[in-house]
Amino acid sequence: MKALEDKIRAEGKILPGPVLKVSSFLNHQMDSDFIMELGRALAERFREDGATKILTIESSGIAIAVAAGAALHVPVLFAKKHRTSNVSGMLYQTLVHSYTHGTDYTVVVEREYLKADDRVLIIDDFLANGKAVEGLLDLASQAGAKVVGAGIVIEKGFQEGGEKLRADGLRVESLAIIDSMDENGIVFRES
Amino acid sequence: MKALEDKIRAEGKILPGPVLKVSSFLNHQMDSDFIMELGRALAERFREDGATKILTIESSGIAIAVAAGAALHVPVLFAKKHRTSNVSGMLYQTLVHSYTHGTDYTVVVEREYLKADDRVLIIDDFLANGKAVEGLLDLASQAGAKVVGAGIVIEKGFQEGGEKLRADGLRVESLAIIDSMDENGIVFRES
Numbered sequence: 001m002k003a004l005e006d007k008i009r010a011e012g013k014i015l016p017g018p019v020l021k022v023s024s025f026l027n028h029q030m031d032s033d034f035i036m037e038l039g040r041a042l043a044e045r046f047r048e049d050g051a052t053k054i055l056t057i058e059s060s061g062i063a064i065a066v067a068a069g070a071a072l073h074v075p076v077l078f079a080k081k082h083r084t085s086n087v088s089g090m091l092y093q094t095l096v097h098s099y100t101h102g103t104d105y106t107v108v109v110e111r112e113y114l115k116a117d118d119r120v121l122i123i124d125d126f127l128a129n130g131k132a133v134e135g136l137l138d139l140a141s142q143a144g145a146k147v148v149g150a151g152i153v154i155e156k157g158f159q160e161g162g163e164k165l166r167a168d169g170l171r172v173e174s175l176a177i178i179d180s181m182d183e184n185g186i187v188f189r190e191s
Numbered sequence: 192m193k194a195l196e197d198k199i200r201a202e203g204k205i206l207p208g209p210v211l212k213v214s215s216f217l218n219h220q221m222d223s224d225f226i227m228e229l230g231r232a233l234a235e236r237f238r239e240d241g242a243t244k245i246l247t248i249e250s251s252g253i254a255i256a257v258a259a260g261a262a263l264h265v266p267v268l269f270a271k272k273h274r275t276s277n278v279s280g281m282l283y284q285t286l287v288h289s290y291t292h293g294t295d296y297t298v299v300v301e302r303e304y305l306k307a308d309d310r311v312l313i314i315d316d317f318l319a320n321g322k323a324v325e326g327l328l329d330l331a332s333q334a335g336a337k338v339v340g341a342g343i344v345i346e347k348g349f350q351e352g353g354e355k356l357r358a359d360g361l362r363v364e365s366l367a368i369i370d371s372m373d374e375n376g377i378v379f380r381e382s
Binding site for chain 2: 005023024025028029030031033035038044054058059062063066067069070072073076077078080083101107110113136
């Protein structure tokens with residue numbers, strides 16, 4: 001998506017890691033109009049897939065998921081970070097590894113909002129190692145729901161998550177895929 | 192807002208506390224179309240106030256804030272929960288008390304996104320004791336920004352937050368104010 005690539009080039013900052021900091025418009029400060037545009041673009045990719053529910057993970061996936069949900073007129077369910085791994089039978093839970101923080105954390109959704117007849121579209125702001133998407137796939141699987149695909153705003157194509165998920169048969173659509181980023185700039189994958 | 196009161200009556204569950212559980216449409220599962228409608232309704236209340244930025248707090252305020260931001264065409268900044276109180280000079284930080292969890296937590300915003308010339312509209316999903324809004328007021332104050340008001344989806348009018356904030360001179364607009372709720376049902380304040 002050209003407008004997204006332009007915005008990343010104009011406002012993104014590359015930090016050691018490498019980490020792409022897009023806090024000016026995507027995941028701390030959020031450019032509301034642009035978030036809605038990104039949501040519509042993701043929705044367009046899955047327009048024909050009959051999703052009944054969007055599944056995302058708190059916190060930074062929420063805005064983009066609601067924008068996509070509004071475009072598809074389907075509800076959004078976000079997996080909540082849970083302070084303990086000791087949760088009730090009312091919940092589906094899974095463990096997600098965070099490379100950023102070097103820890104595992106538990107996320108949960110209430111069982112009543114994720115059902116076997118749901119067609120789930122996973123939405124998130126970033127895809128890097130794929131651990132968040134894997135966690136969401138696990139939650140959908142526990143509910144017996146079908147996953148129609150994953151829509152991502154920015155994929156770090158130089159990390160293994162996208163390749164692994166696609167090899168496993170998941171349809172992954174990313175609005176921008178970064179093949180490399182360093183002091184010389186950002187190289188986006190040709191769409 | 193009649194549609195909101197109807198939705199609360201239809202889907203809300205009253206739990207001990209009393210806690211109003213609206214996880215079916217507002218803060219776990221989110222009814223995307225309705226969230227956008229709530230955002231437009233909040234935006235309408237502050238249409239003439241020249242807000243340059245919406246400030247909210249993660250996680251459950253994010254969706255409604257982006258919906259309001261899209262209606263006003265202004266960016267949203269969300270205060271992030273921070274794992275330690277030892278944060279850098281790049282951040283404004285404040286402590287928020289959570290009655291739900293019985294603890295204090297630190298929230299932060301990056302200084303570069305909140306400036307003295309900003310006119311801040313605070314948006315959140317719930318107002319009860321007012322601690323989250325007070326924290327956001329403190330962040331805005333540290334930046335020297337002017338706060339034009341607070342837009343809330345559901346105010347628990349039987350708790351002290353709204354009254355206290357209004358007594359302090361803050362304009363608080365709530366789409367639904369609950370005066371009481373118990374086994375006999377929910378009584379909304381007349382608007």
